[in-house]
Amino acid sequence: xxxxTQPDIHITVSEGASLELRxxxxxxxxxxxxxxxxxPGQGLQLLLKYFSGDxxxxxxxxxxxxxxxxxxxxxxxxxxxxxxxxxxxxxAVGPGGYNKLIFGAGTRLAVHP
Amino acid sequence: SQTIHQWPATLVQPVGxxxxxxxxxxxxxxxxxxxxxxxxxxxxxxxxxxxxxGQISSEVPQxxxxxxxxxxxxxxxxxxxxxxxxxxxxxxxxxxxGQQPQHFGDGTRLSIL
Numbered sequence: 091x092x093x094x095t096q097p098d099i100h101i102t103v104s105e106g107a108s109l110e111l112r113x114x115x116x117x118x119x120x121x122x123x124x125x126x127x128x129x130p131g132q133g134l135q136l137l138l139k140y141f142s143g144d145x146x147x148x149x150x151x152x153x154x155x156x157x158x159x160x161x162x163x164x165x166x167x168x169x170x171x172x173x174x175x176x177x178x179x180x181x182a183v184g185p186g187g188y189n190k191l192i193f194g195a196g197t198r199l200a201v202h203p
Numbered sequence: 204s205q206t207i208h209q210w211p212a213t214l215v216q217p218v219g220x221x222x223x224x225x226x227x228x229x230x231x232x233x234x235x236x237x238x239x240x241x242x243x244x245x246x247x248x249x250x251x252x253x254x255x256x257g258q259i260s261s262e263v264p265q266x267x268x269x270x271x272x273x274x275x276x277x278x279x280x281x282x283x284x285x286x287x288x289x290x291x292x293x294x295x296x297x298x299x300x301g302q303q304p305q306h307f308g309d310g311t312r313l314s315i316l
Binding site: 126133184 | 209235237245246247249252254260293295297298302303304305306307308309310312
């Protein structure tokens with residue numbers, strides 16, 4: 091069965107520190123992978139997506155993610171975190187039929203000044 | 204550019220009352236449309252999706268229903284709300300052709316008293 095696991099429920103980092111959020115997936119074919127960010131009380135914003143090609147993808151807000159097929163992972167990284175990055179981050183895998191996605195449970199990021 | 208609108212942003216309803224949440228998309232035609240529920244501190248659960256007018260697929264059995272009376276309008280309804288219907292409801296769209304990401308509205312916070 092298709093699934094997405096985000097092992098870290100909460101992560102706290104200091105402002106200016108580097109960040110890596112983990113995502114592991116289970117998918118029978120070549121996956122399409124996404125990272126979304128959700129600020130409190132808001133909808134989800136697409137940070138980046140991987141469909142094919144270069145396994146290191148760049149997204150908005152200085153984020154990047156690397157697809158590692160051998161590890162079934164798609165970890166999100168940022169070299170220097172800003173206080174405004176505090177939010178919840180969701181990894182998702184697709185496509186299911188009709189572009190349906192399977193979401194992980196999310197990782198809540200807190201940023202210390 | 205494409206935009207998605209959801210309303211209302213916040214709703215407080217008594218148990219047993221009806222519900223109607225509306226979602227509209229602008230700037231695209233024949234989108235796939237999705238309704239999700241996000242319970243507090245949890246991930247996203249896909250409730251319904253639609254690939255065309257009048258075409259609704261339900262992902263989980265529940266007290267809710269969905270309708271798509273127009274190409275870019277998606278409505279989530281209930282005849283009698285339950286306490287368990289509380290949550291954050293998100294509408295999303297994706298392009299109907301090819302493999303595409305989903306784009307989310309700002310959500311509706313529904314509280315049942």
